[in-house]
Amino acid sequence: MVYSFGGGKADGRAEMKNLLGGKGANLAEMANLGIPVPAGFTITTDVCTHYYQHGRSYPKTLASEVAAALAKVEKVMGPKFGDATNPLLVSVRSGARRSMPGMMETVLNVGLCSKTIPGLIAKTGNPRFVYDAYRRLIMMYSDVVMEKAAGIEPAEGQGIRQQLDKMLHDVKEWSGRATDADLTVDELKALVDEFKTRVREVLGKDFPDDPSEQLWGGIGAVFASWNGRRAISYRRIEGIPDEWGTAVTVQSMVFGNMGDTSATGVAFTRNPATGENKFYGEWLVNAQGEDVVAGIRTPNPLNEATKNEQNKHLPSLQTAMPGVYSELDGIRLTLEKHYRDMQDIEFTIQEGRLWMLQCRVGKRTGTAALNMAMDMLDEGLIGKGDAVMRVAPSQLDELLHPIVDPAAEKGADLIAKGLPAGPGGASGQIVFTAGDAVAWTKTGKKVILVREETNPEDVEGMRASVGILTARGGMTSHAALVARGWGKCCIVGAGALTVDVHKRTLRVGGRTFNEGDVLTLNGTRGHVYAGKLAMMDATENPRFVKFMALADSIRAMKVRTNADTPEDAAKAREFGAEGIGLFRTEHMFYGKGSEQPLFLLRKMIVSSSEAERRAALEELYPFVKKDIKATLAVMDGLPVTIRLLDPPLHEFVPTRADEREKLAASLGITATELSRRAEDLHESNPMMGHRGVRLGVTFPEISEMQIRAILESAAELTAEGKKVFPEIMVPVVGLVSELDDQKAIAKRIHDEVCAKCHVAAIPHMYGTMIEIPRAALTADRIAGTAEFFSFGTNDLTQMTFGFSRDDIGGFVPDYLEKKLLPADPFQILDREGVGQLVEVAIQRGRATRPKLKVGICGEHGGEPSSVEFCHLVGMDYVSCSPFRVPIARLAAAQAQLTHPRGAKAGPGTDGRGPVKPKAKAGSGVRGQGSGKAKTKAKAKSKTKIAAKPKAKPTPKKKAAAKPARKTARATAKARAKARR
Ligand code: PEP
Ligand code: MG
Numbered sequence: 011m012v013y014s015f016g017g018g019k020a021d022g023r024a025e026m027k028n029l030l031g032g033k034g035a036n037l038a039e040m041a042n043l044g045i046p047v048p049a050g051f052t053i054t055t056d057v058c059t060h061y062y063q064h065g066r067s068y069p070k071t072l073a074s075e076v077a078a079a080l081a082k083v084e085k086v087m088g089p090k091f092g093d094a095t096n097p098l099l100v101s102v103r104s105g106a107r108r109s110m111p112g113m114m115e116t117v118l119n120v121g122l123c124s125k126t127i128p129g130l131i132a133k134t135g136n137p138r139f140v141y142d143a144y145r146r147l148i149m150m151y152s153d154v155v156m157e158k159a160a161g162i163e164p165a166e167g168q169g170i171r172q173q174l175d176k177m178l179h180d181v182k183e184w185s186g187r188a189t190d191a192d193l194t195v196d197e198l199k200a201l202v203d204e205f206k207t208r209v210r211e212v213l214g215k216d217f218p219d220d221p222s223e224q225l226w227g228g229i230g231a232v233f234a235s236w237n238g239r240r241a242i243s244y245r246r247i248e249g250i251p252d253e254w255g256t257a258v259t260v261q262s263m264v265f266g267n268m269g270d271t272s273a274t275g276v277a278f279t280r281n282p283a284t285g286e287n288k289f290y291g292e293w294l295v296n297a298q299g300e301d302v303v304a305g306i307r308t309p310n311p312l313n314e315a316t317k318n319e320q321n322k323h324l325p326s327l328q329t330a331m332p333g334v335y336s337e338l339d340g341i342r343l344t345l346e347k348h349y350r351d352m353q354d355i356e357f358t359i360q361e362g363r364l365w366m367l368q369c370r371v372g373k374r375t376g377t378a379a380l381n382m383a384m385d386m387l388d389e390g391l392i393g394k395g396d397a398v399m400r401v402a403p404s405q406l407d408e409l410l411h412p413i414v415d416p417a418a419e420k421g422a423d424l425i426a427k428g429l430p431a432g433p434g435g436a437s438g439q440i441v442f443t444a445g446d447a448v449a450w451t452k453t454g455k456k457v458i459l460v461r462e463e464t465n466p467e468d469v470e471g472m473r474a475s476v477g478i479l480t481a482r483g484g485m486t487s488h489a490a491l492v493a494r495g496w497g498k499c500c501i502v503g504a505g506a507l508t509v510d511v512h513k514r515t516l517r518v519g520g521r522t523f524n525e526g527d528v529l530t531l532n533g534t535r536g537h538v539y540a541g542k543l544a545m546m547d548a549t550e551n552p553r554f555v556k557f558m559a560l561a562d563s564i565r566a567m568k569v570r571t572n573a574d575t576p577e578d579a580a581k582a583r584e585f586g587a588e589g590i591g592l593f594r595t596e597h598m599f600y601g602k603g604s605e606q607p608l609f610l611l612r613k614m615i616v617s618s619s620e621a622e623r624r625a626a627l628e629e630l631y632p633f634v635k636k637d638i639k640a641t642l643a644v645m646d647g648l649p650v651t652i653r654l655l656d657p658p659l660h661e662f663v664p665t666r667a668d669e670r671e672k673l674a675a676s677l678g679i680t681a682t683e684l685s686r687r688a689e690d691l692h693e694s695n696p697m698m699g700h701r702g703v704r705l706g707v708t709f710p711e712i713s714e715m716q717i718r719a720i721l722e723s724a725a726e727l728t729a730e731g732k733k734v735f736p737e738i739m740v741p742v743v744g745l746v747s748e749l750d751d752q753k754a755i756a757k758r759i760h761d762e763v764c765a766k767c768h769v770a771a772i773p774h775m776y777g778t779m780i781e782i783p784r785a786a787l788t789a790d791r792i793a794g795t796a797e798f799f800s801f802g803t804n805d806l807t808q809m810t811f812g813f814s815r816d817d818i819g820g821f822v823p824d825y826l827e828k829k830l831l832p833a834d835p836f837q838i839l840d841r842e843g844v845g846q847l848v849e850v851a852i853q854r855g856r857a858t859r860p861k862l863k864v865g866i867c868g869e870h871g872g873e874p875s876s877v878e879f880c881h882l883v884g885m886d887y888v889s890c891s892p893f894r895v896p897i898a899r900l901a902a903a904q905a906q907l908t909h910p911r912g913a914k915a916g917p918g919t920d921g922r923g924p925v926k927p928k929a930k931a932g933s934g935v936r937g938q939g940s941g942k943a944k945t946k947a948k949a950k951s952k953t954k955i956a957a958k959p960k961a962k963p964t965p966k967k968k969a970a971a972k973p974a975r976k977t978a979r980a981t982a983k984a985r986a987k988a989r990r
Pocket of ligand 2: 741781802804805
């Protein structure tokens, strides 16, 4: 239960993060490496699990194990815990297996009490330092242990911590002291007495004067903080399981606040914002670590080489304490070599002696991740596979994200400068509280959260905002770390700003900005502008191209795109798409330039006889052919899967009276007759109604027209010297007979087109979507006719769960909230159920046709964990929207690195049942979800389910759930947008 470290050795190792938490495991590793680490011990995450499973109580022998470990610490360090003459003080810190910066609690200076204070004063000869440490202990302990862990929820701004902070502030004001460090011993002594009185008054209990009681209070509070509000929100956002628990590390205190030869700091072995290979960090003289990370004082730069506009006048550690700096720089190199990755470190200098308090793999922006991976590859520190694993697919998203247009920035109204804590650009309306950020975002607004200082309690508001701006704090403050981890645009420490949260105003240079005013942030430069500036796509960075080429050289699956227009197809090619996996023909009836073809389609739909329908189809034909031909031309040399018309026809019937009249007139019928025909088309359950292949079965002439357009385009382009590979895809198939029925049409049209174009054959493939469970189960028969399968996992998920993809907003949030579902299955493929159908279909299909080509074109094709699944079950390609193509390329390469194909059958294909999802550290999954759900969520602001895959949608809005019937009648336009 307890693992000791210190004195050049440790019980644990870096690999034991699950048991010791990141902090405990890395402290052990550093001790083993001979790096100076204050001795301590770690109580395991298993104890946390026990604590929660047994009514917040500990295993029986824990107390004796802790006592033994404490004795070891005393032996290494010298002083003794609770000793009157030579007292040892300890810190009590949390440590989860994955870093959760600032989300759980810490208590420092534990062990100070009336018995030990005189001894420490005698030992240090520094009563000011001792009373300062004591007032910090009281502030932290009363807040963390006596209030938060006790479940007391004070009114906003009335917490004990805030009350004590105010008292401290008042004392400084009365006594005319500029900083905490200027307070005299007597002032501090009086203050701690007042603190203790206030604690008793507010919390109804005395501040404990017994070191052991303080220690166990601290341990309990850290365990309790695992289930604190902040920690829970963060876990939801980051997808960290509740069961993991936290470890508790108890470590001897070293002090950075013992005078001018003492200091504390936080650093990164390389720049976490840009990836530049320069030691980068911040430090404060005569301070404790909390002063740096809490963003209370704007810290100094670590060295000369990394000074910037904002901090160039401040002293660097390199010049202030050159000896210590060079020792620290040596440790930096040791750690990078050992861990082969950028480390985020915390250190303290106590009277000239350096101590390392923490190291962990540092969070970084997408840009930094890319640059570091490529640099470390060039330096020979890591191999190609490691480099590819170092960038999370979700970080690519950030690399492709907009930046402030440099041209627009030139003449812009620059109002302040701060530290560039999170990359990219963002424009939005300013809000001043996390709650407002969440609420405004829900109404569809883009907001920038403006705060005086970074505060981990704001995590949900930070997540909701497009950008974050603070007046105080440094690059290593908690909120900056969190923002950077998300790749969110963020500027901290913009000192010229005065933020008034009560008045909801921001004052700078004599101007006042109110809530709702628009600002633009350039998070890469740290510049704040008034108003909205133009954004542009991050330009194609050669490093990015090289990195992606590396990934491409590794992956086993191809990556195609879902594109419905020649423009999208061209964009997708730029992103590296190797073909189109889904061309939804119906797209041409929506959006710009669609009036004429839509009118003709409508004419066809409301026709009452085959002759009328054929006449309308003939008029429609040139439009369909033009679109298909242009797309095939753009994809010259690459395959294009063209799907026959899928949606229920009545979706296209006009609802506006004037449109109905125009349509009736063109058909020579009355508006009443048109309404009657439209009414005939109405269905109760259109998602399972007259759609997909069923349209082609009842109206073969619709399939004929489309197939003719495909084959004629192909024949003409081939004659023009282009290489085209059309794949005709039939949707919503459940029976092989449906496919045979349509194949006969395809064959007949093929022969007709060949005759017309004077060619012997037009190369093409004929295949189907697998999106109905019956098709998956009878895949052996279906593959007798189909030459390829493309899994339509949007519909397959809908049909397997029986969850209407248009209506999940009404109930899936509750499923996620109650943990009945681990994630929205329309975003992250459900391996357990839907996945089984996919596996079965592939096995059965390939049993009939060993060379059967298999891909996916549902939204899951661009979501990293689902891409991994596709790799495991042996798909040939995934297909996704153009912007997700790079993400899928990288995810496919990472899947190959983690589960090499060919080496051994993947776990999902060896008959041991469905492939289990694999939690990957650091690889945030940012899916876009079911397109339909996404659009609806946006339109109605009803739920965040589509936009925040790993997070529960909070708060849920039951009232927003729509009756299925109404949803089913969603307009054709909305559906089209949703599909994209
Ligand atoms: C699917 O069902 O997964 C699919 C790609 O088709 P659509 O979303 O157009 O129904
Ligand atoms: Mg479908």
